[in-house]
Amino acid sequence: MPVHNADIARVFEDIADLLEISEANPFRVRAYRNAARTIGDVRLDLAAAIGSGKEIPKLPGIGADLDAKIHEIASTGTCALLEKLKKQLPPAITELLKIPGLGPKRVKALHEALDIDTLPQLLEAARKGKIRDLPGFGAKTEAHIVEAVQARLGQAKRFKLAVAAQYAQPLAAYLRGAKGAREVVIAGSYRRMKETVGDIDILVTAAAGAPVMERFVKYPEVREVLSKGDTRASVLLTCGLQVDLRAVPPESFGAALHYFTGSKAHNIAIRRLAQDRGLKLNEYGVFKGETRVAGETEESVFASVDLPWISPELREDRGEIEAARRGELPRLVERGDLRGDLHLHTKASDGRSSLREMALAAKARGLDYIAVTEHSQRETQAHGLDSARLLKQLGEIDRLNAELKGITILKGTEVDILEDGSLDFPDSVLAKLDVVVAAVHARFNLPRAQQTARILKALDNPYVSILAHPSGRLIDEREPYEVDMQAVIRRAKARGIALELNAHPDRLDLDDIAARMAKEEGARVAINSDAHSVHDFENLAFGVGQARRGWLEARDVLNARPLAEVRKLLARAEPAAPRRRRARE
DNA sequence: GCCGTTTTCGGCCCGACTGTTTTCAGTCG
Numbered sequence: 001m002p003v004h005n006a007d008i009a010r011v012f013e014d015i016a017d018l019l020e021i022s023e024a025n026p027f028r029v030r031a032y033r034n035a036a037r038t039i040g041d042v043r044l045d046l047a048a049a050i051g052s053g054k055e056i057p058k059l060p061g062i063g064a065d066l067d068a069k070i071h072e073i074a075s076t077g078t079c080a081l082l083e084k085l086k087k088q089l090p091p092a093i094t095e096l097l098k099i100p101g102l103g104p105k106r107v108k109a110l111h112e113a114l115d116i117d118t119l120p121q122l123l124e125a126a127r128k129g130k131i132r133d134l135p136g137f138g139a140k141t142e143a144h145i146v147e148a149v150q151a152r153l154g155q156a157k158r159f160k161l162a163v164a165a166q167y168a169q170p171l172a173a174y175l176r177g178a179k180g181a182r183e184v185v186i187a188g189s190y191r192r193m194k195e196t197v198g199d200i201d202i203l204v205t206a207a208a209g210a211p212v213m214e215r216f217v218k219y220p221e222v223r224e225v226l227s228k229g230d231t232r233a234s235v236l237l238t239c240g241l242q243v244d245l246r247a248v249p250p251e252s253f254g255a256a257l258h259y260f261t262g263s264k265a266h267n268i269a270i271r272r273l274a275q276d277r278g279l280k281l282n283e284y285g286v287f288k289g290e291t292r293v294a295g296e297t298e299e300s301v302f303a304s305v306d307l308p309w310i311s312p313e314l315r316e317d318r319g320e321i322e323a324a325r326r327g328e329l330p331r332l333v334e335r336g337d338l339r340g341d342l343h344l345h346t347k348a349s350d351g352r353s354s355l356r357e358m359a360l361a362a363k364a365r366g367l368d369y370i371a372v373t374e375h376s377q378r379e380t381q382a383h384g385l386d387s388a389r390l391l392k393q394l395g396e397i398d399r400l401n402a403e404l405k406g407i408t409i410l411k412g413t414e415v416d417i418l419e420d421g422s423l424d425f426p427d428s429v430l431a432k433l434d435v436v437v438a439a440v441h442a443r444f445n446l447p448r449a450q451q452t453a454r455i456l457k458a459l460d461n462p463y464v465s466i467l468a469h470p471s472g473r474l475i476d477e478r479e480p481y482e483v484d485m486q487a488v489i490r491r492a493k494a495r496g497i498a499l500e501l502n503a504h505p506d507r508l509d510l511d512d513i514a515a516r517m518a519k520e521e522g523a524r525v526a527i528n529s530d531a532h533s534v535h536d537f538e539n540l541a542f543g544v545g546q547a548r549r550g551w552l553e554a555r556d557v558l559n560a561r562p563l564a565e566v567r568k569l570l571a572r573a574e575p576a577a578p579r580r581r582r583a584r585e
Numbered sequence: 586g587c588c589g590t591t592t593t594c595g596g597c598c599c600g601a602c603t604g605t606t607t608t609c610a611g612t613c614g
Contacts, residue, residue: 232600
């Protein structure tokens with residue numbers, strides 16, 4: 001079984017959880033958590049690198065001990081420390097930490113006093129009233145535990161960004177009507193354009209917070225008020241989404257916005273910089289002693305630690321602070337940079353709008369060109385086109401191009417990559433097209449080596465121009481298939497093929513990490529809507545958000561280029577590289 | 586467990602709210 005970075009990260013998370021319950025040095029616990037996060041973010045496949053005898057680069061927060069443990073996990077899948085901890089504490093106990101209100105101290109107390117190690121045991125004890133009498137617990141805590149465990153066993157999950165937006169925006173508009181409210185901003189992971197959000201953080205500036213909190217908890221969609229003070233309140237909406245509201249005075253706006261935008265890791269890193277300069281940074285401002293020296297704007301907060309303003313999408317402590325210090329922040333791609341859209345469908349396959357409607361909608365949204373890329377014949381459930389229907393569509397495109405002004409329709413297909421890596425249309429058909437988007441739509445469960453070989457073979461087809469949704473994942477629904485993404489990206493780069501960043505909120509594939517890998521490998525990315533109706537062009541904004549999280553600039557994005565240039569790049573398909581005999585030279 | 590132009594030892598981000606307390610620990614973000 002290959003060990004992925006996520007597996008190593010999970011071992012470290014488990015160690016951190018178990019150490020925490022054992023009341024180990026909290027800074028040691030933090031070291032494991034930081035390492036887990038770093039490894040989860042790193043783009044190099046650590047186990048693969050170690051397996052091939054390569055040195056792994058120095059990673060921040062990982063010293064000699066953790067480096068040795070990474071090697072141990074890479075070769076064995078686990079590590080002796082974790083196994084030792086599991087003998088001292090039942091591993092399932094870490095589940096209890098996920099119950100809101102339960103931290104390491106209480107979990108330890110429950111384990112020692114009542115022998116509770118699992119969520120069902122916890123629920124049973126709480127229902128029987130056994131918990132209220134423990135020191136530090138009470139009847140209210142017990143009731144909360146019952147609810148929280150039931151919620152967790154039932155659903156409790158993160159919300160896709162696009163879904164969260166549908167609830168958050170009307171709520172923010174409602175709060176703008178609160179007495180004394182000035183700025184109302186949705187901050188948190190929403191502002192960082194994370195693909196899913198666990199909750200919504202809203203920041204309000206007001207001279208007095210109380211009236212805003214009053215209005216907040218009266219919002220018609222509030223199912224439950226979780227907490228409420230004068231400056232802070234949390235509610236659960238009927239849809240299950242938690243919303244945290246904070247109110248600060250107007251002069252604290254920038255500091256609070258920075259604070260509540262996060263990420264936590266970014267904030268900690270920035271605060272440390274402030275500390276180095278003898279400053280204290282909190283949500284109310286930047287302070288030298290008792291004196292506020294900055295905080296009205298985010299720019300002033302960054303300036304106080306000698307940095308330029310950093311875009312929210314970059315604030316993950318993944319190197320943005322170092323890049324800012326060196327003056328090497330990327331000029332992130334913006335929605336307005338997109339000149340075209342190279343993947344969309346019409347009624348001819350499984351779309352809901354006509355080609356004419358799609359073309360006019362794209363034009364109305366500021367695009368100069370689109371590629372119509374219907375499904376190929378294999379996709380029968382999507383009414384995929386066979387060669388005859390595809391060729392017939394080409395005539396319709398010619399007629400529309402002659403008629404419509406200000407928008408150009410390129411001829412394309414979203415052709416299936418079959419199990420053996422061949423394509424669902426013969427080259428003779430593909431040769432007639434401007435854009436060939438190749439996609440895996442079936443056999444997601446092939447072994448990693450086979451899946452990788454399948455996709456690499458498809459990339460060697462001289463007509464392929466874009467690899468669609470390269471990981472195949474559907475957020476919260478389907479895991480990505482097993483594939484060597486770095487090998488795929490490198491082959492795409494070598495062949496002049498763009499990797500799609502599919503902007504559909506359910507996909508956002510490439511994800512941020514893979515998008516950044518593509519950039520670093522020098523491969524081009526196409527931010528495509530995969531629109532199935534005229535409304536789906538709006539999804540491009542989510543794709544751009546993910547691209548920005550991946551540090552992409554306009555120059556990295558194929559469809560940020562003018563049509564003439566894109567045509568040149570698409571035509572310049574190079575012959576497949578001769579297959580190398582050996583892995584190493 | 587990590588880290589270092591003040592340090593190889595002694596630090597490690599900071600504040601609000603809740604519940605169980607009777608002044609604060611625990612948890613959360």
